[in-house]
Amino acid sequence: MKILTIAGTRPQLVKVAPVSRELRKHATEVLVNTGQHYDYNMAGVFFHELNIPKPDYDLGIGSASHGKQTGDMLAAIEEVVFKEKPDAVLVYGDTNSTLAGALAASKLHIPLIHIEAGLRSFNKKMPEEINRVITDHVSTLLFPPTETAVQNLKNENITENVVNVGDVMYDAVLYNTAIAEEKYNLEQFGVEEKRYTLATIHRADNTDSKEKLTAIFKAFANLDETVILPLHPRTKHRLDEYGLSELTGVGSNLQVIEPVSYLEMLLLEKYAKAIVTDSGGVQKEAYFAKVPCLTLRPETEWVETVEAGCNRLVAPLKEDLAAIIQDFKPTDYSKQLYGDGKASEKITKEIIKYFG
Incomplete structure (x- = not known):
């Protein structure tokens, strides 16, 4: 099984690290870095610090307007998909890299896996809100990090192949x-x-x-x-x-x-x-x-x-x-809001179960 993982920003690279560690035990992963964060301290240093595998493709898209940046990513990702012929495309979060990966996969009828699905700010002036809503609606397998996110998806009639696994960022922090x-x-x-x-x-x-x-x-x-x-x-x-x-x-x-x-x-x-x-x-x-x-x-x-x-x-x-x-005095940190720190293991098990 071959999974094409798309990332390109600082938070996404943080999430890639724990998931890739687990995923590569059971599948072939092809890692694509779009280059959305092009400053070394904001992105590149993470590959060294977090032991993230070297990207198989470094698209080097860099900064631009939302439309141009997303369009450039979409065209470049499409070429990679044609070449690699993955069984699924995996995206994280809500960035332009996420949207470009989601559009490329859906247009080419490749199953899409969305980690951190179901998040909503309900403010459509935020580009991230548009990105996450569109991505969820074209995804095949969705991994919301909380029950609130599960309910958000349910409110939009997205209930199939939705699994609350907890938050991979908690895995990374631990x-x-x-x-x-x-x-x-x-x-x-x-x-x-x-x-x-x-x-x-x-x-x-x-x-x-x-x-x-x-x-x-x-x-x-x-x-x-x-x-x-x-x-x-x-x-x-x-x-x-x-x-x-x-x-x-x-x-x-x-x-x-x-x-x-x-x-x-x-x-x-x-x-x-x-x-x-x-x-x-x-x-x-x-x-x-x-x-x-x-x-x-x-x-x-x-x-x-x-x-x-x-x-x-x-x-x-x-x-x-x-x-x-x-x-400001916080009240309660005792609640396990984002899972048990084993989201990456659960995500991998669900992917293997779904794709056989």
């Missing part, structure tokens, strides 16, 4: 946290345990609004402790464009650093006092690390973390973000 602590330490970042806030800002809804970005960075300046911000290229570009770079200058409590590796990020998350983010994956990693999370979005796919009282949605233009960061 496997890699100890490695991170052996390899890195907080001294290299000049901070102490539980005496800094970790922030990640990259979504267009925040970065493409000068007013919103200003409010976020001024809130960071009002905090008493250090704020560590691994700076996403898009955010850096907008700060320069808006003339806001002085908010990150000398004397500021904001410590701007280059994008960090996945293992470094796990270490920073584990020992942070709080995490402020607009990332989907970081919200879950905060929950796994039992660290308070403030999410700078009007909605989240990971509603379970909010319902458990461990994550809070914040509108930076309407609320005092600095005060919320200082006052």
Whole structure:
């Protein structure tokens, strides 16, 4: 059995690692890296750190508008499918790489496997929402990570070959946290345990609004402790464009650093006092690390973390973000929201069972 796996962003590469370890025990996997994340610290370093197999195809698509990027990926993936003739195509999450892989497979009548199926923000202004909905509706085998995701699929009349296996990101965190602590330490970042806030800002809804970005960075300046911000290229570009770079200058409590590796990020998350983010994956990693999370979005796919009282949605233009960061007290981390850390094993068993 041959599975063609398509990935291309930092979170997807994190998920590939545990699944590939299990899948390759029972099947031939052909790994395609679309190159959607082209910065080495954001993507390439993961292949080394996480022992991800070298991609069989590196498409090198890079950055572009949504339409062009997806179209370029679709054309390139189609050529690979013609050449490899896989028994199934496997995609992760909700990126343009996911959508391109899903379209290529469905157009060529190749069974599609979707890991992290059923997530919904119910905000169709988010490109990720469009990507995930379309992918789910053309998938053959769907692996939602939570019961909420199962119900979302059921609400859209998708009930066949749907299996809640838990979250592969939890597998990855359990496997890699100890490695991170052996390899890195907080001294290299000049901070102490539980005496800094970790922030990640990259979504267009925040970065493409000068007013919103200003409010976020001024809130960071009002905090008493250090704020560590691994700076996403898009955010850096907008700060320069808006003339806001002085908010990150000398004397500021904001410590701007280059994008960090996945293992470094796990270490920073584990020992942070709080995490402020607009990332989907970081919200879950905060929950796994039992660290308070403030999410700078009007909605989240990971509603379970909010319902458990461990994550809070914040509108930076309407609320005092600095005060919320200082006052937020999570309630309960005891619930097993995302499975038992064996999602990769369960996914592999289900694939083998389905395809024989």
